[in-house]
Amino acid sequence: MIDFGFTVSPSSRLDLDKMDRTSFNALAKIEPDVLKCMACGSCTASCTAAQFEPTSLRQAILLLQRAQVEQALNLLKGCMLCGKCTMVCPRGINTRHLIISIQKIYGK
Ligand code: SF4
Numbered sequence: 808m809i810d811f812g813f814t815v816s817p818s819s820r821l822d823l824d825k826m827d828r829t830s831f832n833a834l835a836k837i838e839p840d841v842l843k844c845m846a847c848g849s850c851t852a853s854c855t856a857a858q859f860e861p862t863s864l865r866q867a868i869l870l871l872q873r874a875q876v877e878q879a880l881n882l883l884k885g886c887m888l889c890g891k892c893t894m895v896c897p898r899g900i901n902t903r904h905l906i907i908s909i910q911k912i913y914g915k
């Protein structure tokens with residue numbers, strides 16, 4: 808092999824087909840609105856709890872889609888269920904209710 812003086816990093820691509828989406832599908836069944844999220848980040852930008860500790864519904868939804876449950880729940884630990892994110896969501900998702908359902912489905 809020719810030495811070019813550098814190496815190519817391994818791909819960080821996620822294989823969604825190999826992920827266990829059972830819990831996310833169960834969540835989508837009782838909260839179909841979760842599928843409408845376009846990861847705009849308005850909820851995170853307006854979050855009251857994010858001023859005090861890392862809180863991000865946007866990122867939590869993405870992590871749940873990838874079956875990275877623990878990291879997702881850590882990002883919702885500080886949620887005070889104030890409902891501010893519900894008021895700003897451009898997709899009209901009842902985010903407050905979604906967070907409650909996430910806690911129910913994932914056992915917290
Ligand atoms: S309901 Fe939770 S996630 Fe939404 S703005 Fe309030 S503290 Fe943040």
Ligand code: SF4
Pocket residue numbers: 843844845846847848849850851864865895896897898899900902
């Ligand atoms: S504001 Fe709504 S659409 Fe935007 S990231 Fe949050 S939940 Fe998703």
